[in-house]
Amino acid sequence: MPATPAHGFAPFGDDTGGAVRPAPDECAPDESVPDESVPDESTPVRAPDGPVVTGTGSLGYPFTPQNRAPAPAPAPRQDYVDAFERAGDADEVPDGEPASGEIGAQGPQFSSRKKSVKARTFTGVAAAAVTTVLAVVVAGQVAGHRQDDGKPQALGAKERSDGGDAASRSQARPTxxxxxxxxxxxxxxxFPLDEKLTAAGEFEPVGGDAKAPGRGEVKRYRVDVxxxxxxxxxxxxxAVHKTLNDERSWAHGGRRAFQRVGSGDADFVxxxxxxxxxxxxxxxSGLDTTQDNVSCxxxxxERVMINxxxxxHGAETYGPDKMYAYRQMLINHEVGHRLGHNHESCARQGALAPVMMQQTKFLTTGGATCRPNAWPFPGGS
Known part of the structure; x- marks a missing residue:
């Protein structure tokens, strides 16, 4: 009688035609009494983690959760295994040993090649883990340096060396x-000012002392605001000091000079x-300036009053584009009164208006219209 292999396989060439006979079991249930714990072949069985199956297995037993083979463990990524296996292709299988998966005289054998592949597979998994960690670290460093819109920004060699680009440094400079x-x-x-304003009525000297730059009779004056x-x-x-001491003004030809004082005696204020x-x-002094809002x-x-x-704001006769000239005229006209000059009229059509003409109100008198003029001696003679 042929011997039964150590692992319980039926001998080849049995009279059963290769079918496996289950061994007699004293505890087997009586076939005459249905046992609900063992489903028949037509009863669907659902594995714990698989689809519903029916029928019997290769050993004649139905598939049940108890006898279903466990699911294989997840294998490492194939590209890692292939990479390390190629690196070890130079390893040779020792003579006399069967290749992995072959059955020798003493039953299934695992060659040194199989052991080598397992070792390389473990090494590949470890290397993959290290690579993943490095990728996360690098990604975190890149994410830490982003543009204003949230997108990653590459660091150039200059940025790595000095900590910023030239544009950022230029923006940080004080303007x-x-x-x-x-x-x-x-x-x-x-300048803004209400035409009906009445302020505090208190005056304060401004400007301090300023020497008379010319020659001739010196007129001392003070400025109050x-x-x-x-x-x-x-x-x-x-403006008062520069205007009065201009060669085109009342200081013309060395006739007089104007000295500003911050305090003390003055010829006028x-x-x-x-x-x-x-x-x-x-x-x-018996003058009405409320009509046309003028000066006097x-x-x-002691006061020469400048409105x-x-x-x-100036006047319509000069317009906003000639404010500079109008202010010079205003000073020269009122100081001219203090020096004893009276009002004058336009001499002829198109001529420069006399500085003592009431240019704030009009430029036309006696049918002749003059041009605006700020100086007593506009030609310097």
């Missing part, structure tokens, strides 16, 4: 402050005041 407006630019500007108007008093004081305050001081020389007092509304 150069804009240059302050020049004297000429300020004199050409129109009414408080509460919001105008540039220093600009007004500067040039005062920049609101329209309401100007009217009060002009009324002390209050001869009964701040006219200083700030």
């Amino acid at each position: 150069k402050p804009a240059a302050p407006a020049s004297y000429g630019e300020k004199m050409a500007q129109v 009414e408080k509460g108007m919001g105008l540039d008093g220093e600009l007004f004081a500067d 040039i005062t920049l005041a609101s329209p309401g305050t100007t009217a009060k001081w002009c009324a002390k 020389d209050s001869a009964a007092t 701040a509304y006219r200083w700030a």
Whole structure:
């Protein structure tokens, strides 16, 4: 009688035709009594993690959750296995050993080649894990350096060395402050002021002392500005001094020079005041400035009154594009009264208007229209 292999396989060439007979079991259930615990071949069986199956297995037993073979463990990625297996192709199988998967005289054998593949597979899995960790680290570093829109930004060699690009450094530099407006630019500007304003009525000296630059009779004057108007008093004081000592003004030809004093005795006080305050001081000399909102020389007092509304806004006869010239005319005209000059008219059509003409109100007298003019001696003679 042929011997049964150690693993319980039926001998080849049995009279059963190769079919496997189950061994008698004393505990086998009685076929006459149905046993609900063992399903028949037509009863569908659902494996714990698989589809519903029916029928019997190769050994004659039905598939059940208890006898179904466990699912194979997930294998490493094939590209890692192939890569490391190619690296080990140089390994040779020792003579006399069967290749992996062959059955020898003593039953199934595992060659050293099989062991080598397993080792390389484990090494490949470990290398894959290291590669994944490195990829995560690099991705985190790239994500940490992003543009303003959230997209990754590549770091150049210069950025890595100095920590930023040239554009960022230039934006961080403080911008150069804009240059302050020049004297000429300020004199050409129109300033806001209410035409009906009456300010505090209190004056303060501005400008301090300034020497007379010319020769001849020296006229001492002080500059006062009414408080509460919001105008540039220093600009007004500067304009008075430069205008009066211009060769085209009353200092022409060395006849006189004008010295500004911050305090003490003065021949007159040039005062920049609101329209309401100007009217009060002009009324002390019998002059009405409320009509046309004009200025005056209050001869009964020490003050030459410059209406701040006219200083700030000018007049229609000059327009907003000739504010500089209008302010020079305003100073020369009122100081001319203090020096003893009376009003004049337009001499002929198209001529320059005399500085003592009431140019704030009009440029035409006796049917002749003159051109605006700010100077007593516009030609310098």
